[in-house]
Amino acid sequence: MPAPTSRSSSQIIPLPASVVDDFQRDGAALMNGVLAEQWLEQLAAGVEYNRVNPSPYGYQYTQPGSVVGFWADYVTWQDVPEYRDVVFNSGLAGHARRLMNSDTSRFFHEHVLVKEPGTTERTPWHHDQPYYCVNGDQNVSMWVPLDAVPASSGMRFVAGSHRWNRWFIPRKFIDHTPYAPPSDGYELLPDIDAMIAADPSLRVISFDVEPGDVIAFHYRTLHDAGDTTGLPGRRRVVSLRWIGDDATFSLRPWLHSPPFEQADLTIGGPLDDDRFPLVD
Numbered sequence: 001m002p003a004p005t006s007r008s009s010s011q012i013i014p015l016p017a018s019v020v021d022d023f024q025r026d027g028a029a030l031m032n033g034v035l036a037e038q039w040l041e042q043l044a045a046g047v048e049y050n051r052v053n054p055s056p057y058g059y060q061y062t063q064p065g066s067v068v069g070f071w072a073d074y075v076t077w078q079d080v081p082e083y084r085d086v087v088f089n090s091g092l093a094g095h096a097r098r099l100m101n102s103d104t105s106r107f108f109h110e111h112v113l114v115k116e117p118g119t120t121e122r123t124p125w126h127h128d129q130p131y132y133c134v135n136g137d138q139n140v141s142m143w144v145p146l147d148a149v150p151a152s153s154g155m156r157f158v159a160g161s162h163r164w165n166r167w168f169i170p171r172k173f174i175d176h177t178p179y180a181p182p183s184d185g186y187e188l189l190p191d192i193d194a195m196i197a198a199d200p201s202l203r204v205i206s207f208d209v210e211p212g213d214v215i216a217f218h219y220r221t222l223h224d225a226g227d228t229t230g231l232p233g234r235r236r237v238v239s240l241r242w243i244g245d246d247a248t249f250s251l252r253p254w255l256h257s258p259p260f261e262q263a264d265l266t267i268g269g270p271l272d273d274d275r276f277p278l279v280d
Helices: 017-026 037-052 081-089 092-100 192-198
Strands: 028-031 070-074 106-115 123-126 139-145 155-158 204-206 214-217 223-225 235-243
Touching: 017 028, 017 092, 017 214, 037 081, 037 106, 037 235, 081 092, 081 106, 081 235, 092 139, 092 214, 092 235, 155 214
Parallel strands: none
Antiparallel strands: 028 214, 070 106, 106 235, 123 223, 139 214, 139 235, 155 204, 155 223
């Protein structure tokens, strides 16, 4: 695999202020055409390496006994130089700072999510922060598609749900069951589709995306994603997850995902650890 390249300012595409406004208001925004072809090629090479060389965290979300259609892996950036190159050199860290309104941008982890052609599994409604070992409001996930994805097979978001001040128990992607019963300020996720149908004030946003586009969303924004039965090919996505100034380490009533060990981190303290590097 090639070594990481040096960053060039000509390869960093500016982020319009309107995108920051959309992200802060809705909890999700489209960053149109912010990744140059070089970085897409890097990510695609990384995904292919990842597919052939899964880490111990690699997982298949398709039901056992079925043809594999939905697979994922994460926290491999230290072993896959293509991922590392994009994290440190593409300029996305600067975009993350602007979106989060943070002075710093710390890389939390990457998550590769691939739905093969004809995958019937939908990603269930959920929001991400209850899965994670991090508290704080300054955060952003960047969903980077490597293939054209129409809104029908991509992500849907409940606009403004990151400001509901509600924490929903994580759900398993393979069977959509909750991790645990309600407790300690965590509640079961209600029927979001029924809520949307019954309440016209709930606004659902989605995007048709092309390679080079990036969807940015807050860790507490409710979202789901469609199947790929209508797509001619694969739906390859690399999510890059960032945290800002106010991020602190936390434990959950269940094993957090990714299952980072506490090690020298203090509950309520910063994630000041080589596993979560600050990126200029």
